[in-house]
Amino acid sequence: MAKSKSKLKGKRVDPKSFSRDQIKFYCILIPIACLMVLPVVYMFNEAFKPLGELYAFPPTLIAKEPTLGNFKKLFELSGTTGVPMTRYLLNSVFITTVTVILNIYITVACAFVLSKKGQYRVTKWFFGINQMALMFVQVAVAVPRYIMIVRLGLIDTWAAHIFPLIAMPIGIFLMKQFIDDVPDALLEAAYVDGAGNFTVIRRIILPMTRPAVATVAILTFQSAWQATEASNNFITSDVMKTIYYYLNALQTNNAVAARGIVAAGTIILFIPNLIIFICMQSRVMSTMSHSGIK
């Protein structure tokens, strides 16, 4: 008995202490991690290189003469339409924030019904349809979506950015699985005490499903921040476009001259993603580990 216990000590999953056994894992993981991170590091440095160094040969990894010039140029660049960069940034921030908040409420509400109100037939088949929607390719529905937006009179409005992004089937999927695990008895008690559905969601479901909410928030953030469909198809006035779309266009049109600027822009785009992920990643793991993902 003692033998098998000590055998298991260093070999466990999620070890509490360091043991020599683990060195071989580090040997494999660290080079791979470096490989993964290297391009990102390179990208980071690109933004700080003056134009001359960008095209130097042999190419350098770490910037030899770091400068903030690229960032300065980026903000001074107002494009041919006279719209300042900060406006695009503001657009993106506004759209993303509103989308994330609305998405959370709508997703939790819907997932709650799908999970706990199985007695109504509607809920059962709707979840199935939602699952199928996960498999759809965006491009195929681009033109029909455009038709919908036109018919609804939403061209060139904030709603055109926000509404299509809120319907996120994967959010519903994750939330529903998580809410499935909230014990029914708890809800029954609440109902007996006179709570209505809205109160139950606010007081019980939301606090108990924080990890899943965090995950949905991250996923929504990532997709909203990088969304170009609205700026591309539904918005005509430049003032309303997002910074992601703007920088993309910049990259495509001035690949050579604006390389440093684009690199600077890419960092600005990447940083919020990174920060949010670091803050929420433990919650995300906690969501995934829930047996409810069945």
Place this chain on the structure above:
Amino acid sequence: MKALKKRKYRRVNRREDYLSSMLLLLPYLLLFSLFIAIPVLIAIGLSFTYFDVIRTPELVGVSNYIALLTQDEIFLKYIIPNTFKYALIVGPGGCILSFVLAWLVTQIQAVPRTILTLCLYMPSMVGSLMIQVVWKTIFSGDQRGLLNAFLLSHGWIDSPVAWLLSPDHLLTIMILVALWQAMGIGFLAMIAGILNVNEELYEAAYMDGMKNRFQEVVYITIPSMKPQMMFSAVMAIVNAFNTGWIGPALAGSNPTPDYSGNLILNHIEDYAFSRYEMGYAAAISVVLLLMIAFFSKVAGKLFTEKD
């Protein structure tokens, strides 16, 4: 007295409950119908028409599908082989890579694990913009490209190779970049799954004579993780089939040289936005959908727990 009270409470409750449930369901239902369900139905409908976005669509029955399967040379000669090669390597390959890395990462302590997880997850957060800038530089065709510079300085090649423009190499590079980005949500799901396997199972197995870690993984870890693996697999398959931007982004042109980097999604975009044949594009997307559904089912069968 008590029974009467209970009944009255229930009755009022049921109708109220139904109403408020529907109210809760409504926003998502509405948005889903407007922006996902109805567009998809329209797209399926369009696949049976000839629609050039200017004139009204005219019904042509299944001729789009017939043309696709019999006459579309590019589709049959390049697109299908490319897409299958790409999707079947990146999908299952990405999944396996995710699992292996996830397993390795769970064998070390929590703090280094978090750091390494972040490093491995980082590529998947990178948008298409960064991909273009970084990978284009590495694989750039002239001697300034990082890879070329490296190979030249070591004397392994004589003159710079235009990696991104050669039909032979582009697809391989695309697959590499895709695998680099493959450690996404599925990866996190796997880590969580492995960490959550019941420890007693391991101890029991060791006492029953299990000898090494490889057995441990095959007989205990994987079976315990079926839900997470399925989630990961389905996400990987769907993403692999639905990618189209890597080819043109790396090669800088659409269509890529000799169609070597064109996947089915590029084909759809080509017909939809360049040739303005929406009906045909819609037909291709329906075919794509059927393929994804088929492979998802296969993954489902592999990983569903037999209760």
